[in-house]
Amino acid sequence: MMRFETLARIAGLADTLPSADEEARAAAARRQDSLTKPPGSLGRLEEIALFMAAWQGTERPRIARAQALVFAGNHGICAQGVNPFPQEVTAQMVANFAAGGAAINQLCRVNGAELSVIALDLDRPTADFTAGPAMTEAETLDAMNRGAAAVDPQADILTLGEMGIGNSTISAALCAALFGGEVAEWVGRGTGSDDAGLRRKADAIARGLARHPDRPPLETLAALGGREQAAICGAVLAAREARIPVILDGFICTAAVAPLFAADPRLLDHCLVGHVSREPGHAKLLSAMGKTAILDLDMRLGEGTGAALALGIVRAALACHDGMATFADAGISGP
Template sequence: MSLAETALPFTDIRNLVKSFPGADEAALAAVRAREAQLTKPAGSLGRLEEISEWVAAWSGNARPKVTRPLVAIFATAHGIADKGVSAYPSSVNRQMVENFAAGGAAINQICRINDIGLKVFDLAVDIPTPAITEEDAMDEANCAATMAYGMEALAGGIDMVCLGEMGIGNTTVAAAVLMALFGGTAAEWVGRGTGVDDQGLVRKQAAVEAAVARLNGEKDPLEILRRIGGREIAAMAGLIIAARLQRVPVIVDGFVTTAAAAVVYAMDPAGLDHCLFAHVSAEAAHERALQIMGKTALLNLGMRLGEGTGAALAAGLVKAALEAHNSMATFADAGVSGKDA
């Protein structure tokens, strides 16, 4: 795969998904063998042990490490935001991009304390996509090009990537994508997002119903993505695909990033095995999406900010898990008697 491509037709993207590699079983076995020798009862670190195995399996490293983690925030604008579905105006998009650059957002602080890189990708943040109730968000060429752009986020030796997003109205778009992919009603998928009031919630549900109805039963994941998705969802789906091909573990953030992951899942149910789901969002339908895909989030902190904040927090736990695995003494090293001694 050449990440220099500026536009990949959907047929090429489907072929990339078909070529997904599996886990590195040798690296996984090596981590499990070392885990059994560490100075602790077997399984006593719970999911931290699973995290070490996950990084080894998908990085191909028998002594798994993360040295260049990145939070990649994809920012864009949605025409549906002008339909009264959000508590905030679209002008916030540019203002928040500037806030990220100035270091003033929540994600800046979380990245700093956890020593994680941060990069914001501006996906035409001043030019909204058409309102998905009335027109397709993208044509095939633009959608594929945006997915290819997302793939480029791995440039520079990134060895773990955390998905983040920002775009007023994007919980509406995410709900529409998830409803189209997984079925159900708008009421089951639509939440309050950034804090929309009761009337706004009704408008939001109506918008999602209208957008999905416009698909006329379309079930192709890439067609759903281009017609009722958004640029940030397309870019994150592309990044998930590229990360699998390059053996880079991915941490998925909240509701909107999960919609991007769901597009890949709908193409290949095993296509998210290299992904860790960071947290359960306060957006109620997030848990529904995770259950459908058979995923269990690492954290549940009642968060609904986006920006990759939950993913960055989870990345801190990943780093702690790897440090424990790699730096703990074994029973032999420490002269501690094992269970069967």
């Protein structure tokens, strides 16, 4: 099992972790060209099939086991009045997940993913980052290791999501610190902040950035992030070690791994993004990362719902890639 001992060593993992299998990708591309359709006519579905082939290391990738992980955490920044809901809602929603009553439960069921929800010390929120670092290095590493430990190395694909009152503020802070720009461009309404709430969020983030300037990416995660963000980073890296492709959820989940991208973009080469969130910072973040989401359905729920929904698209892409006849199989004259 992958374990993290220091934040300083994480950026260097890109040189040692597995990379895409280009021979498998090329073999899959040749199969795509032989299928009973005009070349490229399935568009993004063909790209997804080649991506999966490269990371599974086989011409005909398949998904026998899909794992879905949702990490939950609480945040000291809520002391600044950045969220209309109390932090008790995080634990209440975790209970709802356990009872099968949330949107993520339904989407995992219909798209064939096994869901696990990991609550990370909900009775012990991170520190208020306007007053000091949100987490110590030890706390950040502990959350990363818990995220890594949750990954099933036998999974064929992993979807990731989160739950945490206040974490849209955390996400905007991470993005502003790592990619710059006006704070207001990264801030959205989250669970329903009004205009005054948006101003409180932007003000809290500005004060946090002033207190924690110019830190390396993983130290920025510790200074401004949350346990669920750190756990997502750990899960992404553990999946990479096991050559498991990952589907990230929306703004908060993508922002969680932004420190990995800022440390070395190659660390996210095995990651797809499930959907474009309505949170205004997400499209800006995807542009900065050079990534294109699979879906754009005006969703902003979190919980991994966009990733679980995109899993159905990935399954469809692989069904076409694996199940379609070739021109030779069907006795059809090809190009």
